[in-house]
Amino acid sequence: MRLTMIGAGYVGLVSGACFADFGHVVTCVDNNEDRIRSLGAGKMPIYEPGLDRIVASNVAEDRLRFTTDLAASVASADAVFIAVGTPSRRGDGHADLTYVHAAARLIAAALDGFTVIVTKSTVPVGTGDQIEAIIREERSDADFAVVSNPEFLREGAAIDDFKRPNRIVVGTTDPRGREVMQEVYRPLYLNQAPLLFTDRRTAELVKYAANAFLATKITFINEMADLCEKVGADVQDVARGIGLDNRIGPKFLHAGPGFGGSCFPKDTLALIRTAEEAGADLRIVSAVSDINESRKSRMADRVVDALGGSLEGRTIAVLGLTFKPNTDDMREAPSLSLIPPLQAAGASVRAYDPQGMEFARPLLPGVTLAKDAYDCATGADALVIVTEWESFRALDFARIKSVMKQPLLVDFRNIYPPSELHAHGFTYRSVGRPRLD
Ligand code: NAD
Structure with a gap:
């Protein structure tokens, strides 16, 4: 054809x-x-x-x-x-x-x-x-x-x-x-x-319903993560414990900084508008969209807390800028909600991403782009993992520790076991998991 x-x-x-x-x-x-x-x-x-x-x-x-x-x-x-x-x-x-x-x-x-x-x-x-x-x-x-x-x-x-x-x-x-x-x-x-x-209108709606459902799943586990932090439970085990149920399934149950990307944020919003015009009230999807936006805007507070309440004169190293690994797409990336508030609070930000730096550069003025993860961590008061690229999953923490001002890792993707970082002498903050320090 x-x-x-x-x-x-x-x-x-x-x-x-x-x-x-x-x-x-x-x-x-x-x-x-x-x-x-x-x-x-x-x-x-x-x-x-x-x-x-x-x-x-x-x-x-x-x-x-x-x-x-x-x-x-x-x-x-x-x-x-x-x-x-x-x-x-x-x-x-x-x-x-x-x-x-x-x-x-x-x-x-x-x-x-x-x-x-x-x-x-x-x-x-x-x-x-x-x-x-x-x-x-x-x-x-x-x-x-x-x-x-x-x-x-x-x-x-x-x-x-x-x-x-x-x-x-x-x-x-x-x-x-x-x-x-x-x-x-x-x-x-x-x-x-x-x-x-199926008919044309139904097919058009299938796409939005699929994205809204996936966005809901992510938002659900993110809220569970917040609860885990309050009650001393581990969200990764909660996710595994529910995900092994075939009716729920294990995918899209990773707690993190909130969803971004070129589809979920815009598609949930567009679906809400369609429903409003049609006179149907999509309360779950509306809540998902609101919760996610406020979650993304609160991520910088976690970095501020980890650094004792002030970022004045601090250097923050950010690993991962794209909205997810294996793409260069920066649309609605969580890094774009995180970095400007860090800068506004007085921090200097260094960042590294394996593929996203070309598209990120004009979107993140004032950020120093590093040549790799170790260059990025050099002189930093905190290292923050925002996107879980494969190459960030086995960092040499002895080396990272030797180049940082202090050993502090904020991991928004839960890619390390807390015990491993603790053993390396790091203060480690992740999402919805018990702290060891
Ligand atoms: P994109 O911005 O990467 O690509 C769109 C392209 O269309 C651009 O290169 C633009 O120059 C071109 N274009 C615009 N008007 C044109 C015209 N009149 N003639 C010729 N070219 C024109 O967008 P994308 O991420 O590929 O998304 C496209 C659509 O697919 C969107 O509706 C999106 O929601 C949907 N979608 C995206 C994904 C994803 O992961 N990116 C997944 C599923 C569905």
């Missing part, structure tokens, strides 16, 4: 490259010329493990192309995927559909023959209807079907998630649309990935 992917970001580029790997002929379109130029030169504009290899091999076999010319690639496509951003609209938290609507208009102008237009971007219920209306308005002669196909991949494991998904959700009641989508995903359901067909 000939597929066009509009938007060559975390979702569009990975999906496009994986579809090409399955044998489809894919054109990735982006209106960011630098992005297309860099892809044309074989340089990935984002960090995603394994992406460079799969892009290079499919480009070499002429199944994957990059262009800014939307019209030519749409005209020859069997299916056109919309994978542009849907950020939070400033001020009200609604999903900003500016890019989706713009893409729909451009697609309309270029349609030639029956084409399936697939929304991969996360869009509120009813957006498929809007896209259909826009296309009809621009091109009353066009022959097309608008299908919802939300994407569930996780950054950092995106290729594996795309190729071995738990499920593929397709929202359409159009028989021709269904047939094309079946053909698009045929290589995947040969792998026995369940393909769930």
Whole structure:
């Protein structure tokens, strides 16, 4: 099949490259010329493990192309995927559909023959209807079907998630649309990935419901962690103790600084707005969103407490800036809520991240970026782990201790056993676990 992917970001580029790997002929379109130029030169504009290899091999076999010319690639496509951003609209938290609507208009102008237009971007219920209306308005002669196909991949494991998904959700009641989508995903359901067909509005809602549920799970365990700290219990054992119950499951039960990233914060907010407009009250999701925001803003207090109440003249070393490991994505990263209050309270901040420093630099003015974890810790009064990159999981604490002003570790990801740090002579603070000092 000939597929066009509009938007060559975390979702569009990975999906496009994986579809090409399955044998489809894919054109990735982006209106960011630098992005297309860099892809044309074989340089990935984002960090995603394994992406460079799969892009290079499919480009070499002429199944994957990059262009800014939307019209030519749409005209020859069997299916056109919309994978542009849907950020939070400033001020009200609604999903900003500016890019989706713009893409729909451009697609309309270029349609030639029956084409399936697939929304991969996360869009509120009813957006498929809007896209259909826009296309009809621009091109009353066009022959097309608008299908919802939300994407569930996780950054950092995106290729594996795309190729071995738990499920593929397709929202359409159009028989021709269904047939094309079946053909698009045929290589995947040969792998026995369940393909769930439903109507378009339901498919749009499935994506938001999934993200809101996962955000709720994280927020639940974060609140349990707060309780553990008050009553002297260990949240990791609580998580294991409940997660071994098949009805609950062990995933998304890691207490931490609060969820961030390009999806959960904006998608919970957008779902709340959709529900408000529809006259349904989503009290659980509203509470999750509020609790998470206040949690992120309170993380700096934990560092202040660990340092005895004042940060004046102190140096704080931060390990991990991206919202999670194995990505360079800084959107809504907890580090962005933590670091500015530390600076405002008088601390100098040094930081290190294996992949995120290029995107972090303009977002964190005044932060000194270090060349590795040990350089980062040098001269620091406290070392703070914010993102659990693999390379932070086996630090040489004798070395860290020798370069720090004092041995204090604040671990927001609970990646070390308290006893190990205690044995190294560190004061160790983590989330929801008993202190040994
Ligand atoms: P992104 O910002 O990384 O990429 C979007 C790309 O679209 C950008 O490169 C931008 O230049 C391009 N673009 C915008 N308008 C365009 C136009 N008119 N023509 C061509 N290109 C255009 O965003 P993302 O993280 O890939 O997310 C895309 C969508 O997928 C969002 O709705 C998001 O919620 C959803 N989603 C994201 C993830 C994730 O982990 N990032 C997972 C599932 C779903």
